[in-house]
Amino acid sequence: MAMADASRILQTTLIPTFSQNPSHCRTSNLSYHHCSFKRFHRIRCSSLYTAATDSQSAAGTTAITWGCDVDSVENASALQQWLSDCGLPPQKMAIQKVQVGERGLVAMKNIRKGEKLLFVPPSLFITADSRTYAFSGFGAVNDRSGAVKSEASLANSSKWSNYISALPRQPYSLLYCSEGFSTATPCNFRTRSELDRYLEASQIRQRAIERINDVTGTYNDLKLRIFSKHPSLFPEEVFNMETFKWSFGILFSRLVRLPSMDGKVALVPWADMLNHSCEVETFLDYDKSSQGVVFMTDRAYQPGEQVFISYGRKSNGELLLSYGFVPREGTNPRDSVELSFSLKTSDKCYKEKVEALKKQGLSASQCYPLQITGWPVELMAYAYLAVCPPSMRSRFDEMAAAASNKTTSKKDTRYPEIEEEAQQFILDACEASISKYSKFLQESGTMDLDVTNPKLLNRKVFLKQLAVDLCTSEQRILFRAQYILRRRLRDIRSGELRALKIFDGFRKFFS
Numbered sequence: 001m002a003m004a005d006a007s008r009i010l011q012t013t014l015i016p017t018f019s020q021n022p023s024h025c026r027t028s029n030l031s032y033h034h035c036s037f038k039r040f041h042r043i044r045c046s047s048l049y050t051a052a053t054d055s056q057s058a059a060g061t062t063a064i065t066w067g068c069d070v071d072s073v074e075n076a077s078a079l080q081q082w083l084s085d086c087g088l089p090p091q092k093m094a095i096q097k098v099q100v101g102e103r104g105l106v107a108m109k110n111i112r113k114g115e116k117l118l119f120v121p122p123s124l125f126i127t128a129d130s131r132t133y134a135f136s137g138f139g140a141v142n143d144r145s146g147a148v149k150s151e152a153s154l155a156n157s158s159k160w161s162n163y164i165s166a167l168p169r170q171p172y173s174l175l176y177c178s179e180g181f182s183t184a185t186p187c188n189f190r191t192r193s194e195l196d197r198y199l200e201a202s203q204i205r206q207r208a209i210e211r212i213n214d215v216t217g218t219y220n221d222l223k224l225r226i227f228s229k230h231p232s233l234f235p236e237e238v239f240n241m242e243t244f245k246w247s248f249g250i251l252f253s254r255l256v257r258l259p260s261m262d263g264k265v266a267l268v269p270w271a272d273m274l275n276h277s278c279e280v281e282t283f284l285d286y287d288k289s290s291q292g293v294v295f296m297t298d299r300a301y302q303p304g305e306q307v308f309i310s311y312g313r314k315s316n317g318e319l320l321l322s323y324g325f326v327p328r329e330g331t332n333p334r335d336s337v338e339l340s341f342s343l344k345t346s347d348k349c350y351k352e353k354v355e356a357l358k359k360q361g362l363s364a365s366q367c368y369p370l371q372i373t374g375w376p377v378e379l380m381a382y383a384y385l386a387v388c389p390p391s392m393r394s395r396f397d398e399m400a401a402a403a404s405n406k407t408t409s410k411k412d413t414r415y416p417e418i419e420e421e422a423q424q425f426i427l428d429a430c431e432a433s434i435s436k437y438s439k440f441l442q443e444s445g446t447m448d449l450d451v452t453n454p455k456l457l458n459r460k461v462f463l464k465q466l467a468v469d470l471c472t473s474e475q476r477i478l479f480r481a482q483y484i485l486r487r488r489l490r491d492i493r494s495g496e497l498r499a500l501k502i503f504d505g506f507r508k509f510f511s
């Protein structure tokens with residue numbers, strides 16, 4: 001789920017707390033415009049970990065007091081009752097503890113292949129334009145004096161209280177990787193150094209850092225411009241980094257994009273209890289004929305079996321980043337690994353090549369995804385450009401254009417004269433990356449977890465396992481690419497050798 005989508009939903013879930021009751025704004029001298037947070041649509045990425053760390057340590061850490069344990073189903077029956085009172089039709093599934101994903105929806109009756117399930121009506125969606133009331137602890141300001149009700153009383157008074165009570169108190173998310181985050185968080189990367197250590201080999205580390213910076217930057221921005229100026233309206237106990245990360249953790253792991261509603265994103269209670277399987281190809285969407293969110297099963301289920309949907313055709317790294325899990329090894333046909341490539345600064349044509357790339361909006365270093373089945377034509381074009389000799393400088397522009405995925409004609413142009421060098425260039429990057437993964441995977445067996453608290457030890461073992469699973473799956477793709485590249489190079493070289501031998505034979509014959 002894109003950061004901008006999550007941000008928009010988060011902001012609108014805050015707005016109605018005020019906009020539904022403008023008198024709060026009057027008492028606190030905040031204009032309606034201020035209350036609506038419209039000015040804070042922009043996500044600021046400038047704040048770095050240090051800023052987040054400072055505010056965090058100054059604030060102290062506060063554990064989330066709403067929601068429930070990630071594997072608890074005690075609030076599930078209340079949720080199901082509330083949903084049916086709100087118009088959810090009778091269901092063929094119920095929330096239960098499951099093997100995959102802690103809690104999930106399990107078939108109560110026989111379900112046929114091709115059957116439509118769920119039918120969650122729009123009145124239950126939480127979207128950027130819903131008049132949602134107090135979705136998170138952030139919406140807790142709701143009395144005339146501006147005092148904050150406790151989350152418990154908020155949870156009881158909010159329309160969404162049953163939904164909030166059934167949300168995981170500690171969503172699995174890489175958002176919890178910033179320094180100084182609460183040790184109460186059970187299974188995420190707690191510190192930046194953990195993230196660096198465990199995900200050093202993977203490009204997902206950089207993506208996680210960018211996401212954390214986006215979220216912490218947004219919080220710091222709001223804190224500087226609003227929360228700190230109106231402490232009675234925005235008390236630190238509620239408006240702190242921890243609750244902010246919790247909200248984003250929930251959004252990243254539960255928001256759904258609905259293609260039939262022009263790509264609108266929404267939290268869809270009940271539907272968000274379904275877990276992901278890479279082995280199904282069925283997605284949530286709004287169904288105009290039944291006027292609700294549905295999915296169509298692509299296999300049959302018997303009573304007692306867990307029912308799955310697909311969260312999208314995502315790589316294991318993307319699933320870890322947003323949802324905090326890595327699928328079982330070899331089960332994700334959409335898995336890919338991002339590999340970084342750079343032009344050599346010692347290249348005689350370095351500047352000209354950088355210029356050609358710049359014209360396409362690319363830089364000297366580029367990342368391309370490798371899949372078990374191969375890699376994009378854009379990567380091959382970048383490799384040609386990287387190894388292209390000065391005598392072929394007239395081709396730089398066309399190679400750079402082909403290296404950009406903006407080109408509509410995905411022509412797989414080949415340059416036989418530099419084919420060997422280009423394949424070798426990709427192989428070198430692959431092998432450098434493989435050795436980074438091998439180093440981590442070898443060391444992970446002996447890595448000192450450095451903890452005394454048994455709860456924390458469990459958490460650390462879990463997160464290290466996630467990193468090991470991700471790195472194993474990414475390295476597996478790289479090994480496959482290495483195998484293909486080595487074979488191609490062997491063929492090219494043996495082909496050249498054969499051609500040389502024939503040429504030599506002709507030469508001898510004629511002489």
Ligand SMILES: C[S@@+](CC[C@H](N)C(=O)[O-])C[C@H]1O[C@@H](n2cnc3c(N)ncnc32)[C@H](O)[C@@H]1O
Nearest residue numbers: 100101103172253254272273274275276323325
């Ligand atoms: C949309 S929620 C699904 C309901 C969730 N299991 C719950 O109890 O609230 C997404 C979260 O479920 C878990 N999950 C979903 N699919 C999973 C899978 N295949 N393996 C492990 N965890 C999964 C992850 O924690 C993810 O962040």
